[in-house]
Amino acid sequence: MSGRRVAxxxxxxxxxxxxxxxxxKMMFNALKTRSDAVAxxxxxxxxxxxxxxWSYYKSAVAKAGMVDEFEKKxxxxxxxxxxxxxxxxxxxxxxxxxxxxxxxxxxSKARIAQYxxxxxxxxxxxxxxxxxxxxxxxxxxxTKLDKEKYPYWPHKPIAEL
Amino acid sequence: xxxxLVFVSAPVLKSTAPLGAGLVQAARSVHTSQQSLAxxxxxxxxxxxxxxxxxPEEIFQFLYPxxxxxxxxxxxxxxLTYLLSKEIYVINHETFAAASIGIVIVYGIxxxxxxxxxxxxxxxxxxxxxxREVKELAVSNLQQAIEExxxxxWRAEGxxxxxxxxRNNVAMLLEINFRERLHMVTNEVxxxxxxxxxxxxxxxxxxxxxxxxxxEKSVVKSITPQQEKESIAKCITDLKMLAKIEQARPxx
Numbered sequence: 001m002s003g004r005r006v007a008x009x010x011x012x013x014x015x016x017x018x019x020x021x022x023x024x025k026m027m028f029n030a031l032k033t034r035s036d037a038v039a040x041x042x043x044x045x046x047x048x049x050x051x052x053x054w055s056y057y058k059s060a061v062a063k064a065g066m067v068d069e070f071e072k073k074x075x076x077x078x079x080x081x082x083x084x085x086x087x088x089x090x091x092x093x094x095x096x097x098x099x100x101x102x103x104x105x106x107x108s109k110a111r112i113a114q115y116x117x118x119x120x121x122x123x124x125x126x127x128x129x130x131x132x133x134x135x136x137x138x139x140x141x142x143t144k145l146d147k148e149k150y151p152y153w154p155h156k157p158i159a160e161l
Numbered sequence: 162x163x164x165x166l167v168f169v170s171a172p173v174l175k176s177t178a179p180l181g182a183g184l185v186q187a188a189r190s191v192h193t194s195q196q197s198l199a200x201x202x203x204x205x206x207x208x209x210x211x212x213x214x215x216x217p218e219e220i221f222q223f224l225y226p227x228x229x230x231x232x233x234x235x236x237x238x239x240x241l242t243y244l245l246s247k248e249i250y251v252i253n254h255e256t257f258a259a260a261s262i263g264i265v266i267v268y269g270i271x272x273x274x275x276x277x278x279x280x281x282x283x284x285x286x287x288x289x290x291x292x293r294e295v296k297e298l299a300v301s302n303l304q305q306a307i308e309e310x311x312x313x314x315w316r317a318e319g320x321x322x323x324x325x326x327x328r329n330n331v332a333m334l335l336e337i338n339f340r341e342r343l344h345m346v347t348n349e350v351x352x353x354x355x356x357x358x359x360x361x362x363x364x365x366x367x368x369x370x371x372x373x374x375x376x377e378k379s380v381v382k383s384i385t386p387q388q389e390k391e392s393i394a395k396c397i398t399d400l401k402m403l404a405k406i407e408q409a410r411p412x413x
Binding site: 008009011012015016018019020021031034035038039041042045046047048049050052057060061062063066067070074077079080081082084086087090091093094097098101104105108109111112115116118119122123125128129130131132 | 203204289292293296299300303304306307310311313314315316317318319320322323324325326327328329330331332333334335336337338339340341342343344346347348350351353354357358361
C-alpha cells in the first residue's frame with residue numbers, strides 16, 4: 001500500500017517552447033495548461049494517507065473485536081494500481097513521429113542541397129556586364145529565344161515583350 | 162567593329178583594352194566548365210583603337226620599328242600622290258559631294274557622338290542593374306530558405322519533449338488515481354469507526370435523557386394536590402417575609 005514512485009522526467013518547458021513552430025503554439029499552450037493542472041493536482045495530494053489511531057478506537061468502541069478486525073483487514077489490504085493503457089500507445093506514436101521526422105529531415109536536407117547548388121551557380125556566375133547573349137542563354141536557359149517556334153523577330157509572342 | 166575584334170591579337174589588346182587580359186572570340190563558345198578556362202577573361206569595353214577614324218592603330222605599330230613615327234604618314238602621302246597623279250582615282254563631281262558629306266558626317270559625330278553613346282550606355286546599365294537586382298533577390302531568397310530549413314530541422318529535434326510530457330502526464334494521472342484510492346480507503350474505514358462511536362454515544366445519551374425524563378415524570382406524578390397547596394402557601398409566606406426584609410433594607 002505504499003505509494004508507487006515512478007520517476008517523472010524533468011521537462012524544460014522553456015526550451016520546449018522555443019522549438020514549437022508558430023502554427024502549433026495553441027496546441028502547445030493547451031498541453032502545458034493540462035500538464036500544469038495535473039501536476040498541481042498531484043502536488044495537492046499528500047503521498048501518505050492520514051494514519052488511523054487504532055488505540056483510541058480500541059478504547060472508544062464498545063463492541064469487542066470490531067476494531068481489531070478492522071485493523072487486521074486494513075493492514076492486509078493492498079490497493080491495486082490502475083492499469084497503464086496509454087504508455088504503449090504513446091510509444092507507438094513516438095515511433096511514428098520519429099519516422100516522420102527522419103523522413104522530413106532527409107527531404108529537408110535534399111532541399112538544402114538543391115538550394116546550395118543554385119547558390120553555387122549564382123556565385124560562380126560571370127558578372128552580367130561581362131556576359132554575351134550566348135552566355136546569358138547558357139546560365140538562364142529560360143532566356144533562350146525559341147527560333148523554331150517563332151521564326152520571325154522578336155522570336156517570342158508579342159504579349160511577352 | 163566586330164570583325165576587328167576577331168582579328169585582334171593578344172598583345173595588342175593588352176595595350177588597348179582597358180579591362181585586362183586579351184580575348185579570343187572563338188574560346189567563348191567552348192564555355193563548358195570554369196576549370197578549363199579559368200579565369201574567364203573580360204569582354205573588351207571598347208573596340209580596337211583607330212587613328213583619324215579610319216586607320217587602325219595596328220598599322221602604325223607595325224611600321225614603327227622600321228620607319229619610326231612618320232612612316233605611316235609618308236606611306237599615306239605617297240599612296241595618295243600615286244593614286245591622284247596616275248589618275249587611278251579620278252577627281253570628278255562625286256569627289257566634292259563625298260567631301261561635303263564627309264565633313265557634315267564628321268562634324269555630326271564629333272558633336273553628338275558622346276551623348277548618344279552615354280544614352281546607349283545608360284540603357285544598358287538599366288538592363289544590367291535590373292537583372293542584377295533579380296539575381297540578388299534570388300540569392301537572398303535561397304539563403305533565407307536554407308536558414309529556414311535548418312531551423313525546421315532543429316525544431317524537429319525537439320519532438321522528444323512532447324512524448325516525455327505525455328508520458329509524464331500519464332504517470333502523474335496514475336499516481337493521482339492511486340493516491341486517491343488510498344485516501345478513499347482510509348477515509349471510509351475511519352468513517353465506519355466514527356459511526357460506531359457516534360452510535361454508541363447516541364445510545365448513551367438517549368438512555369440518559371429517557372431516564373431523566375422518566376424520573377421527572379414520576380416525581381411530578383407523586384406530588385398530591387394536598388402537598389401542592391401546602392407548598393404554594395409556604396411560598397407565599399416566604400415571599401412576604403422577603404418583601405418585609407427588602408422594605409426594611411433601603412435605610413442602610
